[in-house]
Amino acid sequence: MEQVVTLKLKLYEPTQAKREMYQLMADRCTDFANRYLSLDKKERPRTSGEAKKYSEPLPSAVLNQAIRDIKAKPKAKRFKHLWPAFSNQNFRVEREVTRDGGAVWKASFPTLEKRVGVPIVVQPYQEKYLEMLLSGRAKQGSARLVRRGKDWYVHLSLTVPVEEKRGGKVMGVDLGMIDLLVASVSGQTLFFSGDELVYVRRHYAQLRKKLQKAGAYRALKRLGDKEHRWVTDVNHKVSRMLVDFAIIHGVTKIRLEDLTGARWAHPQRREQRKDHGRSLQYWPYYQLRQFIEYKAVLAGIRVELVNPDLTTLTCSRCGEVIRTRPKGRWFRCPRCRRVKHVDVNAADNIAQAVSGLAA
Structure with a gap:
């Protein structure tokens, strides 16, 4: 490889x-x-x-x-x-x-x-x-x-x-709008909260609005460049920590949701202009995925994409499928009664590829 x-x-x-x-x-x-x-x-x-x-x-x-x-x-x-x-x-x-x-x-x-x-x-x-x-x-x-x-x-x-690792464990990674990323492998989890990122994006959005009103276009461009560098740096650091976490826990395969076509995951959607930093809805997840793939391959870890259809609706323990996305931050299975963090549950389903691998 x-x-x-x-x-x-x-x-x-x-x-x-x-x-x-x-x-x-x-x-x-x-x-x-x-x-x-x-x-x-x-x-x-x-x-x-x-x-x-x-x-x-x-x-x-x-x-x-x-x-x-x-x-x-x-x-x-x-x-x-x-x-x-x-x-x-x-x-x-x-x-x-x-x-x-x-x-x-x-x-x-x-x-x-x-x-x-x-x-x-x-x-x-x-x-x-x-x-x-x-x-x-x-x-x-x-x-x-x-x-x-x-x-x-x-x-x-x-x-x-690059020598690809064989056997080993499979890690699932869930990308979200509240937690930037949640990874799970064999009961071990890694969280990247989005709270601080949302705060910084909101700060940039407020500065951008003031500069637009003042007509300070050169300053506006410099601000945009600064924000872009900050976002890229965050994605580099998150992807590095994720791959290091995978190496420590003997992971040989990382599975991510295939978000191709998802409105909130594409880095160049026009709706991005309407987002005012209130969430991670328009975070460049595609760039983050590229960084993860790039660093994982260098570590000999294969990356696979999984269909995201039922990952948030399925109990990762017994396979029960519920009708609507759980409210709040917990998944409560009506069959086996297991309670699990909703993003960890999704990450475990991604690791199992419950909806199949993406074509």
Whole structure:
């Protein structure tokens, strides 16, 4: 089994001249992308040689990769940013051993002037993937030069082998609008309450309303970017804690509800604009699911999607199906008289796939 991972490697203190050069490359790459889209499809360049007449000077490697990136987004009408990218033939990562036995990591890629080698900041968890790349156990994909604030990063794509675990336990995960997530495996549960998240979202909604009335559109955009980063960070942390919980309890399979088409689960629904932060109704659950899948696969844990039809209406102990969703936070079975937290009951049903696996 294989999984694609993206390493975000920070360039170590580039000079002002290099920062300006990277920005110029990024601007030229974006300008070329938008010129490309303005051309008739028959006139669009297919090679870097043909592309040069529509672009300010850029390395051929960057132009070729830009054409591939543009074609990969056939519905794009305009690019706000198309960051310079390099194929696996034009980008290299190297490790140099220092005199004291340590290691310095460097990345090399073509620029406007020449091919440069620059030091990069490598976090401990990233080293194992780079070691796999150098030893030939991981396959290198494209690398992209990206600016975040005042810092420059290389986003390096790698395909790494993953050994899938066999046997073991199955964990069910229920996603909800009161508790963000409830996981259950063999009587052990993990809760992520949504109370604090709702409070923060309501705070953002109130600030957004004030800025809209004041016509402070730049501040409004900055607020939106800040909220997006906060939400993404929460989803990363929750998914990490969930997968760690699964590893600790010997889980080899995680089952999630298939919420495809659910009005409240889709990250790009128009109704999101009408939500004022009163609940988790428009939390980006799809992104959360992607993060869970991504981290689980790297841990050798399989993720399966389950039909959600009867998960909240079925007793996870005896299989009795009730007609309406339980009121409050407890599921009371009319047959076996068992009382259980409604989301834990749903998570156990998801683990059992009581409504079958999603197609």
